[in-house]
Amino acid sequence: MISKKDPDIIRAYLEDSSNLKGGYADEVVIPENIEELSRFLKKANAAKEPVTISGGGTGTTGSRIPFGGVVVSLEKFNKIIRISAPDMSAVVETGVIVDELKRAADKENMFYTSHPTESTASVGGTVATNASGARSFKYGSTRNYIKRLKMVLASGEIVDLSRGQVMVSRDDPRVRLPGGSEIGLPLPAYSMPDVKSASGYFVKKGMDLIDLFIGQEGTLSVIIEIEMALVKKPEKILSSFVFFDNNESAWNFAVDARDMSKKKLPRYTASAIDALSIEYFDSNALDFLKAGNAGIPASRSCAIFFEQEVVPDRDEDEILNEWLALISKHGASLDDTWVAMTEKEAERFTGFRHAIPEAVNDLIRGSGFRKFSTDIAVPDDRLLEMMKFYTDALAHQKMRHVIFGHIGENHVHVNILPGSEEEVALAGELVLKFVKKGVSMGGSVSAEHGIGKIKHKYLEEMYGTSGVLAMSKIKKAFDPNCILGLDNIFSRELLKL
Ligand SMILES: Cc1cc2nc3c(=O)[nH]c(=O)nc-3n(C[C@H](O)[C@H](O)[C@H](O)COP(=O)(O)OP(=O)(O)OC[C@H]3O[C@@H](n4cnc5c(N)ncnc54)[C@H](O)[C@@H]3O)c2cc1C
Incomplete structure (x- = not known):
């Protein structure tokens, strides 16, 4: 197993996209096969040595x-x-980069649906x-595709471990693992909200x-x-940027597009609208995009990006006309609407989408402060109220911010970009206010x-301290010495270490 103790090499593993400072480690180990990793963990466990697993570092x-x-880097896998x-599936080692998998799947006319924006x-x-x-609107999260x-x-x-091989019951905490060992796995009583989580x-x-x-x-x-599981690559994707004069029109457009895609009302059953993604x-x-000279209509104040697969058995004009009617209904100008009908144009649009979090991250890295970012999802019927809550509170505080993301899933990211220590404190208070509001709505x-x-404290808002303590018993069942991912999900104080 490769071991690196040079501080310059270790430094590269002390950051991700959070701008969290102060990380440190004694060593980075790079196992070359699973047996080596197993022997290393056995030793670290006996010595109660914390082990942090490193992937692509984009978290x-x-x-x-x-x-x-110690950091375990999985780059050799x-x-x-x-x-x-x-059989529309792939088997890959953990360290494969999403973009590489995407390209390999593409050659076989398939794709990995759950790729995050950061490839x-x-x-x-x-x-x-x-x-x-973005396309989780249609396909759901990574969880839905993991078979083994x-x-x-x-x-x-x-x-x-394969899906369907071991089921867990609240009544009987004993679980037999595929290797033969048995553990007691007390499942907490909390219920997860019925939203993206x-x-x-x-x-x-x-x-x-x-x-x-998955999500551990x-x-x-x-x-x-x-x-x-992989899915068949759409033959053709229609994608569009629609620019609006005001937030309410954009939000209402998104709600209609979401509900029509989900066929939420009987009158939507025959609708040709069936979005892959709906982003705000x-x-x-x-403004970030305008800085990149994207030719955005100067007078427009916000936008929705959407994509839809054009399936052979559905008339393309019918799909486009329904979207255009929806755009007009919500007061956006068709002249200012961008529609991509080719893969190349669509890639340009996806590039714009990606440019925003990247630009925000670059800006915050240069500022020396960390960004405060929300990741809250709320139920369908609370989206408009939550959006108004965000914008009213941010207008009141007058702090630099950006709101963007997966509005179709009632899930936008509010990024607050503090410029002083005073603003850091204010941003923290504001995000906590948003978290409490989202939780009160069942988010x-x-x-x-x-x-x-x-x-950590947001998770306690959601499940209460008792819920998080109950959750930590799952961790202790698999990792009694709490060596893996120390401080992730649970603080070490909560784990009583
Ligand atoms: C510009 C930008 C856009 C983004 N957009 C999205 C988005 O749209 N959707 C989204 O979900 N995320 C998004 N992200 C966040 C990030 O890309 C995801 O969280 C991604 O899944 C992290 O993968 P990684 O390999 O970089 O993990 P890392 O950052 O290295 O690690 C993340 C966590 O996974 C653990 N981990 C990594 N590998 C393993 C393993 N083999 N076994 C066990 N644990 C492991 C680590 O210990 C850590 O806890 C974005 C990030 C950036 C910078």
């Missing part, structure tokens, strides 16, 4: 940043083992955070054990190999980025 919650102990078009993430990282992307995980537990035990462990009545390891943020196991950009987000505090090291 936004500081979850791969170590605060002590970088092979695409198999891509099979007939330099590792596939293992997307599983460990249950990542989503090969993992190493803190004890060094190697577990190869990556807030702590997945727990549901009669659940599949594999679901615990490096706290339960080291994922080494992933078998996933406020005026500050558009989740993290819809896709996870809890990591910076959102």
Whole structure:
């Protein structure tokens, strides 16, 4: 196993996209095969040495940043083992970069639906955070596609777990792992909200054990190999940027597009509208794009980006006309609407979408302060109220901010960009206010980025201290010495270390 102790090399593992400072580690180890990793974990467990698992380092919650102990880098597990078009699946090692998988799947006319916007993430990282992307509106999160995980537990035990193989019951806490060992796994009583969520462990009545390891943020196991379902690549995608004069029109457009796509009312059943993604950009987000000379109509203050697959059995003109009618209904100018009908144009639009979080991250990196970012999702019927709550509060505080993201899933990111220590304190208070509001509506505090090291108190808002304590018993069942992903999801104080 490769070991690196040079501080200059270690430094590269002390950051992600959260701008969380102060990380430190004694060593970075790079196992070259699963047996080596297993032996290493066995030793670390015996020595109670903290182990932080590092993927692509694109996470936004500081979850791969170590605060002590050893970093395990999985860069040697970088092979695409198999891509099979007939059964629409892939088997890959954890360190494969999402973009590489996307390109390999593309050759077979398929794609990995749950790619997050940041394509330099590792596939293992997307599983460990249950990542989503713009198209999760149609396809759901990573969880829906995971068929099998090969993992190493803190004890060094190697577990190869398929979906459907081990079910967990609230009545009987004993679980037999595929390797033969048995553990007591007390499932907490909390119920997860019925919204998009990556807030702590997945727990549901009669659940599949594999679901615990998806979204675990490096706290339960080291994922080494992933078998996933792929989907057929859409033959043609219609995508569009629609620019609006005011927020209310954009939000109402998004609600209609969402409800028509989900066929929420009987009158929508025959609608040709069936979006893959519905994304929102406020005026500050558009300013970032204008700075890149994107030719955005100067008079418009916000935008919705949407995509829809054009399927052969549906008339393309009918789809386009329905969207155009919806755009007109909500007062947007058709002259200022951009429509991409080719893959190249669509890629340009996706590039704009990606440019916003990147620009925000660059700006905040240069400022020396950390950004405060929400990741809250609320139920369908509370979206408009939540959007108004955000914009009213931000207008009152007059702090630099950007709002963008997955409005179709009632999930936008509010990024507050403080410019002074005073603003840092204010931003923290404001985000907590948003979290409390989202929770009071039946929402989740993290819809896709996870809890990591910076959102512990939000998780307590959602499940209460008793709920989080009950959740931590799952961690202790798999990792009694709490060596894996220390400070992720749970503070070390809560784990009583
Ligand atoms: C510009 C930008 C846009 C983004 N857009 C999105 C988006 O649209 N949707 C979204 O969901 N996220 C998004 N993200 C966040 C990020 O890309 C995802 O969280 C991604 O899944 C992290 O993967 P990673 O490999 O970089 O993980 P890392 O940051 O390295 O690690 C993240 C967590 O996963 C754990 N982990 C990594 N590998 C393993 C493993 N093999 N076994 C066990 N645990 C492991 C780590 O310990 C850590 O807890 C964005 C980030 C950026 C910078």
